[in-house]
Amino acid sequence: MTEIPDQDIEASITADDVAALAGVSRWTVARAFKKDASISRKSRDKVMAAAEKLGYAPDLLAASLASDRSNLVALITNDFNNPHKLVLLERLTRTLWSHGWGTLLVHMSDSDDASAALLAASQRRVDAAVMMGTRFDDKVLETALGARRVKKLVIFARYSPNPNTLTISCDDVLAMREISDHLLTKSIRRPHYIAGPNTQSAKLQRKESFARYWAEATGAEVPVTYTSGYDFNAAIEAVMQIFGETPREVWPDALVCENDILAIGAMDALRYRFGLDVPRDVAVTGFDDIPLAASPAYNLTTYRQPITEMCLKLLEILDSKRSDSVFVPGRFVTRTSS
Amino acid sequence: MTEIPDQDIEASITADDVAALAGVSRWTVARAFKKDASISRKSRDKVMAAAEKLGYAPDLLAASLASDRSNLVALITNDFNNPHKLVLLERLTRTLWSHGWGTLLVHMSDSDDASAALLAASQRRVDAAVMMGTRFDDKVLETALGARRVKKLVIFARYSPNPNTLTISCDDVLAMREISDHLLTKSIRRPHYIAGPNTQSAKLQRKESFARYWAEATGAEVPVTYTSGYDFNAAIEAVMQIFGETPREVWPDALVCENDILAIGAMDALRYRFGLDVPRDVAVTGFDDIPLAASPAYNLTTYRQPITEMCLKLLEILDSKRSDSVFVPGRFVTRTSS
């Protein structure tokens, strides 16, 4: 009979050690740790007792290598200015984790392309890569996908028509129709759309949707200003430009912002640079419903993305129960900024 | 001569394939990809050419298994309400990534303890675990460390006296002295400290430091209110309590907040619930210098953590060039809220 070493000696405990202690084979130990494996009640108990005694936990690295399944998902993102990212991150990690998935966070700096991030992910054998509300270039993506195999590539909270890609996103079209209808009931005449940087791909569909509905309803075109980034300073600049360079008579009476952080910057600019009142002089709407949107300082009318549902859809994709893009309706949140 | 398979056939390319194409052994391929390995210029070129042709990239999983070094760091956190977390996350991932470290993000829900997170991390063989600005229980930590070996455990942007642990943190003591001095020059008489939840361990040293300096300078004690969490609603409640339950004559003339998100909530409460002016009626200071602190709406006086330096210290620890705790001075940022 082999000596079982004291449990705190440097060497780590493997399935073999547990097997020896439990008096079974290594493979029985593996089965004990596997959901619905073919194993008798008795041996499982024996194994579990031995495992607990030794403080054994399966090595996920070795398991991934052997099984070609890592239970790892790469979360790729590049825009860390938006507090909404934090919400997405939190929900994604929590949901995935509670379903047995680990998350590898890959920060893709704006300058470099997606390939490096995807390559790094694939080198760790992730089962899927999730581009999280991230702008990226479709062409780069194409080549990256060609060269390096990432089993599944999901675009989360954003939209890409790339056929090698799955989109999970809020239903922007529906959302903008609601915002549009809302502004109409508030007798808005001249809305102005404030969009993030104008990128080639992986965009949101908010601007187009809003413009289309507004044109359908009123026949008027919606002017658009693109900011230099998704942060409130960029929004302040945009508002300075819009209101600074046009005569007061043609000032917009509503700012429809692509997301909350732009909306908050816009509100600050309106109030502190132009002394305007929101919503009396200008109404403002956002998108995402970040925590700050509910603060008494902003009370922002916005649209909440259905993150929980979106996470569930992601799980379905990971479990291969789904393989098509999906657009989930969110919820319009009316507050006093409009 | 072996047939080289077309590069896009399902099977993934291993070092063996590259070796065959380059006409060298598998180990030479490995050396070509290793910094300062003993290999001739000629073979390295041959290997690299072959690798590029096949689209080969080393499998990091297999490498970790074989070498007992994963180049993976677990980032463990649990408080996703604070936008400052996003800054920390961004910096950490980016710094680590650019130095060859992958980051495993582990979300530790407030309810459960650190053990589960640490266990999960160790199962993936992380080289180190970083608790990121996270409250946790020291006792749990102790047992978790005993049972499961995580090679290095770093407490980042927080402090723990646990000897199995390394702390990398902003120098809170210095910081609070500066804030304290600043308030004295502004003739503040009755500061009130707003702290986050009162936890057992892994706390910040801000409250004690401020109270101590203030007492040294004025002989007065600083009253403290603990919020129920690090979000601005909790701060609003705290302010409601402080100002709602005491007569106007003894209202504080400054709110020293443990971080920016509390400070912002406090300012909102002062302005919108009590109609007070900041800083004329009450001065407010924060900590962290989150992006919003610079917005025209808040213009918050705060203290910026030296995140860049802290990340560099972390790298030193990962590379085993350092094995002691370190407290880095940050920078006091004066704005108009005080």
Place this chain on the structure above:
DNA sequence: AAGGAATTTGCTCGCGGGTGCAAATTATTC
């Protein structure tokens, strides 16, 4: 050109556990 040092290359063995099948055990039927 020979001898030795320095450099480069190849190889055995192992990291820890999964797959899929064959052997062994247990349960079921008549």
Place this chain on the structure above:
DNA sequence: GAATAATTTGCACCCGCGAGCAAATTCCTT
């Protein structure tokens, strides 16, 4: 109780690469 079916267990082989040493090659020196 024997024969068969169902369940449980054991095993050879593999996943892709690294440590460390031995063999082979190259470079220097005299």
